[in-house]
Amino acid sequence: MLIERLDTYAEKELSRPKRPKEKHWPSDAGVCIRALVYRWRGVEGIKRQARTFFIFEDGNLHHRSIRELLRQAGVEFVMEETPINDPKMRLSGKLDAVVRLDGKYYVLEIKSVNRFTFDEIMHQGPREEHALQLNLYLYYVQNLFRISTNTGILLYKCKDTSRFWEFPIPFDEKVVNNFFVLMHSVDDYLAKNIIPDRPYKITDWQCQYCDYRQVCWEGYATEEKNKFAEIKExxxxxxxxxxxxxxxxxxxxxxxxxxxxxxxxxxxxxxxxxxxxxxxxxxxxxxxxxxxxxxxxxxxxxxxxxxxxxxxxxxxxxxxxx
Ligand code: SF4
Incomplete structure (x- = not known):
């Protein structure tokens, strides 16, 4: 009754034609360069399922409710859901928040994750791409908004258990510069109309979860098959x-x-x-x-x-x- 309606709505939202990407995003951090070039070119990836849409919506809900809880807990918000635009780098994004604690400014990046990722993060530290994203926001808060801050907070929430875990992330300019270099090479590939080589193997998790795995690995099976002799025993x-x-x-x-x-x-x-x-x-x-x-x-x-x-x-x- 209701589930069909929800699924139909999600499918309608997901089936909106995808426009080619027009800007680099901080969330491009950690994404395969070949996938980024596909995105910029507007290549259709695998059709996402309704559940993906709901997971994304859940993430938004968690973000809103965490900010509200923090506010109620007395945290002072200086900026919230603030758009970032860097025409020179052709980059746009939206930072979660800037908060003030004991007179100091911190850029806040919230991530809601499942219990497996949460467990991994608790034991192995924050995901590299999340720390990089936060560093980018720190860079823009310093340079666009002229707020003096050199530390961010990565706040993780486990969606299954409602536990929180946080990491202070010191600003690292090297990380930001490396990201800019990567974005320049995406621009280069686009200008030269070249698809970069695959940086991963077909069995790597990056490819297993990539929306472009079909188009990216098309024809690969035949190429690979021809490399090996058929076993007949x-x-x-x-x-x-x-x-x-x-x-x-x-x-x-x-x-x-x-x-x-x-x-x-x-x-x-x-x-x-x-x-x-x-x-x-x-x-x-x-x-x-x-x-x-x-x-x-x-x-x-x-x-x-x-x-x-x-x-x-x-x-x-x-x-x-x-
Ligand atoms: S399938 Fe693998 S190599 Fe191809 S674009 Fe996706 S992540 Fe990159």
């Missing part, structure tokens, strides 16, 4: 077929397991159930702390970690779709 072909089938099943079951896990946790949290019993099974939802070695700190204290690694060689069976 019947038993080998059968075993490999069976193995691929099993892998597919495992993947499907793992996704189902993950979804069920999430639903159960959601219900237990919503109903305030911490533990209980179902027949002979004890069920509990408890906080757990994971510890991982801080490689960066180790490197800092010990230096080169290479001598501490022991290596062994073994054969790995690799099967990938061409």
């Amino acid at each position: 019947e038993d080998l072909v059968n075993f490999i077929g069976e193995l691929l089938w099993i892998r597919e099943q495992i993947k499907e079951l793992s996704e189902k397991e993950e979804n069920l896990n999430m639903k159960i946790k959601e219900i237990m949290l919503a109903k305030n159930i911490e533990s209980g019993r179902i027949s002979n099974y004890f069920v509990e939802l408890k906080e757990q702390t994971r510890q991982v070695l801080n490689q960066e700190l180790l490197k800092e204290k010990i230096g080169n970690l290479e001598p501490f690694y022991k290596s062994s060689t073994y054969k790995v069976l690799k099967i990938k779709e061409l």
